[in-house]
Amino acid sequence: MTTDVASPPARQRTRRRAGGLLPSPGWGYLMIAPAFIGLVAFYVWPFLTTFGKSFMDVPAFGPGTFTGVDNYTELLADDRFWQALRNSALYTVILLLGVPVAIVLAALIEQVSRGRALYRVLFFLPVVTLPVAVSMVWRFIYNGDFGLLNYVLSLVGVPGQYWVADATFTIYAVGVVGIWMSLGINLIILGAGLQSIPQDLYEASSLDGAGRVRQFFRITLPLLSPSVFLVTVLTVISALQMFDLIFVMLRSVNNTALADSKTIVYLFYEKAFVEFDQGYGAAIAIVLLMVIMAATLVQFRLQRRWVFYD
Amino acid sequence: MRHGKRWIAAAAVLAALAATGCGSSGGGDGKVTLSYATWSDDQKPAMEAIAKAFEDKHPDIDVQVQVLPWPEYWSTLQVGAAGRTAPDAFWMLADQFPAYAKGKQLLDITDAVKAAGVDLAAYPKAVLDLYDVDGKLYGLPKDFDTNAIWFNKALFDKAGVAYPDDSWTWDDAREAARKLTNPAAGVWGIAAPIDRQGGYYNSIYQAGGKVIGDDGKAAIDSPEAISGLQFWTQMHADGFSPTLKQLSDTEAVQMFMDQKVAMYFSGSFWAQRLYGDQALRPNVGVAPLPKAKQRATMISGILNAGYAGTKHPKELAEFLIFASGKDAAVIQAKSGAVLPAYQDTQQGWLDAMPEFNLKVFVDAVDYSVPLPIAGDAAKWTGLETQYLGPAWEGKQSAADAARAYNTAINEVLAQ
Known part of the structure; x- marks a missing residue:
């Protein structure tokens, strides 16, 4: 085993074999899906909506109107x-x-x-x-x-x-x-x-x-x-x-x-x-x-x- | 430790991203389950009894009472409404109402109320007026509250001061506060917090002033309104009240319950809490607010409102009508939780706490003024500490503070 770890070609071989056991690389994505979906739903999506809203005038309820960088200029002042x-x-x-x-x-x-x-x-x-x-x-x-x-x-x-x-x-x-x-x-x-x-x-x-x-x-x-x-x-x-x-x-x-x-x-x-x-x-x-x-x-x-x- | 570096970077990015996200929580959903959101632990038993009485009449409907903590009630409700997960029924207050009504978040129950044959004359007109938007009904009044003097008989006796009565003027109140204040004993004559509903709104109207004028603009810079503010700032200047810092650390009602202040001008909604304190109970008296140019008290009340996005509008309307109806009012009155809005059901509330002279609060309806509401009320009332605080702390005259606050209110109203 020690020689395996030391020699690069041996490692290459193991990896290829492991790849052959699995049907497709899609498996990998499936495995990370729970974490990935959670990340998108709770971090990425709220971030994108927040980013979008920062360029809008949003009332308490209902859709907002686009106001460009107004919020930011108001903020800085x-x-x-x-x-x-x-x-x-x-x-x-x-x-x-x-x-x-x-x-x-x-x-x-x-x-x-x-x-x-x-x-x-x-x-x-x-x-x-x-x-x-x-x-x-x-x-x-x-x-x-x-x-x-x-x-x-x-x-x-x-x-x-x-x-x-x-x-x-x-x-x-x-x-x-x-x-x-x-x-x-x-x-x-x-x-x-x-x-x-x-x-x-x-x-x-x-x-x-x-x-x-x-x-x-x-x-x-x-x-x-x-x-x-x-x-x-x-x-x-x-x-x-x-x-x-x-x-x-x-x-x-x-x-x-x-x-x-x-x-x-x-x-x-x-x-x-x-x-x-x-x-x-x-x-x-x-x-x-x-x-x-x-x-x-x-x-x-x-x-x-x-x-x-x- | 080498790949530890990358891990730290990933953790840092996640933590930073979390700063922009915000969560939301939702209401329940079953066969026909209605959620009913409130903010009062004190009133929870009464609300559950009302839910139970409704379920007995409608076995197919399940009503779940939720108590949200007051500090986050409005943000939870707003996020819920925006995220389509708001509770079906909930308590609404007059200063929040316009935003929800204009935002089309409230269930229109005008037709259901008409079909059920509800007589609107059964409710105090001033409370109905608070929730009037273009003639539509977005709920029915649950209760109402007026203000009076809560006073401590033991402290009055000790200072040898006669109890307040309906002949009292501002001068009598001031004189009593002077005699009751005893720094050595740690006792103050009156609690003078920045309190619009129980405090300075009342004195502004007693002096003949207004908070919002007939033209819809702020009017608290009028001489009458300024004198209404001075009633309170003078109490601080004379040292008759705990300082604003003390009232920030310990709420006025708590000071009253600790028997540190002899008078607390506030609402009927404290009755149950004060009554529940066995040691305090025999010492508590109630008298009408003192008059100046005229007698006046704010009147306000909670509305039982429904969410427009509910899955069960028909059942919800039935529940709202029931929860503000006579049977529910009787349940509320008996519990002592609050003064029910439905006519002639108040006796139960008076009987629940016979030692207290609570009739003062019911009689006060005759000279009551609806809580002033205009425009984005939540926004301009939120500025009161910033503008009135310096006057309460004696750093600025009441007149200067009133003028500055008046300008600020008008700026919000003009938006």
Whole structure:
């Protein structure tokens, strides 16, 4: 068998034989059909309709009329759009601050000899809990009058704040919850990355006199970089899609801070589903898609500088 | 890890694409199954009892009551209607109604109502008027609500203030709020949220103003309307109400239930919830809203409406007529859930909660004003926090806020 794998002609032969067993190449398409149909129905088709609608004036019900790039020119002149874009960028930066936290926590959890699974479960719980339920709980924690956070702060003499009703704090308050919610999945990815690092590297380096900190920066971080990269890309995408936390934690007719804290997806929701302006909403969605694409592309370009694939 | 790179790229593209997609959910379908969408958990038992009573008369029809959470009720309904999967019957509100009626999404039951011999005089005219589009009937009123003062007798007693009554003017309300406010005890005289239906619309009309003028344009920049807004902004300026930030974190009704505010001007629809709180119940009183130039309260009501794209229009029309009819009204009244719209069935609602002086809400029909609706109401009412918030927070005068909001409303109406 070893010679088979090594010699190209042998491989060629096997492949041809396998092809002969199947009636036609059509089989392949049949096999991928379930996934392919799902992809077209739930991703490609909605994308195409959204793209089409972004060039139309679409009323609440019924067909729309073609208006060219009107939605886009209106969008670019809309202060609320730029504000939402800035807010989304800020949420992204805040959520990215959670990545180093996740790396350190993942490394610490690996050090734990007993109860490692327990820690993983504890950190993963928010991931499998409904975001709406999580947001409701945090809304209570952040409550300016009866909230747990202000109570704890009062014990150490720090004056309480209206964390989700005061525009000075809203974005950061929501960002902290975002970090906490994404921690679990990040820890799983980073934990798997940590375990794939060969143990002998650490043994060899400690023979050479490297300390724990030096090992972390010289061995762990470089070899973990593909996982860190994946976590970073996913974090940016999910941060740019931030919606549910704002919807539950900030939405109140009495909350004047909401206007200053809307993300791009929240603005999309308001336009498309509250104001019934679907064309404009679609244009926002397309711009968001392009922003996410661009952000991801930039990250893939930058990865050459810091990501090491063995 | 080398092919891991490609996998990451694929995952990233998928996640990005997901940002543009949106899902939808559908209603049920059987032999003859009708779905009936509502947003109130409180009213679910009553709605199920009505469905059951209808099924007893029509064994071939199965009615399924669905409770959708309020925050997503309208987006779910809209997506459902656009995707042809809307529920058959559903609750409709006046500010959403024009978009659905003009969009031809509602089942026209004019003929079915006529054939069934329903007397429209059995419903409050103001509520029917809210849902009047070129003389066609797109449903029948399910209930109605008016506003009054919910007040806490224990807090009034403690402060030595006489209970509100029908002689009260704005000055009496202000004076009471001043005496009731006790910062040391964490008690406020009144809750002053940005609340059009229970709050500032009422005071605008009490002052002799209007929200939408006779010419169909916004009118909240008139001196009378501005004084109606000032009634509320002054409560904040004087510190008689929890701040807007506090009311954002904790709803006004919750503050009232926690016995932190002595007065809450709001609708009859809270009756059941307040009554259900055993500790609170003996403390709750009801009095008419205070008058200024005149007495006024908003009146609104839910419409039982049907989806034009239903598979069973005949059965649906029968159900809608039944659900807004006398038998259903009696069921609703007994449950205490809400004030039924059908005439002379309100006594059951009063009897369900005898400790509360609920007759105030029924009597209020006499001086009630239909909730002002014009053009794309959902769009311009959605701007209220942005324009009125600064006045409530004392950052801007009520007059300046009213003028700015007036302009914004007219811009929406002109679209």
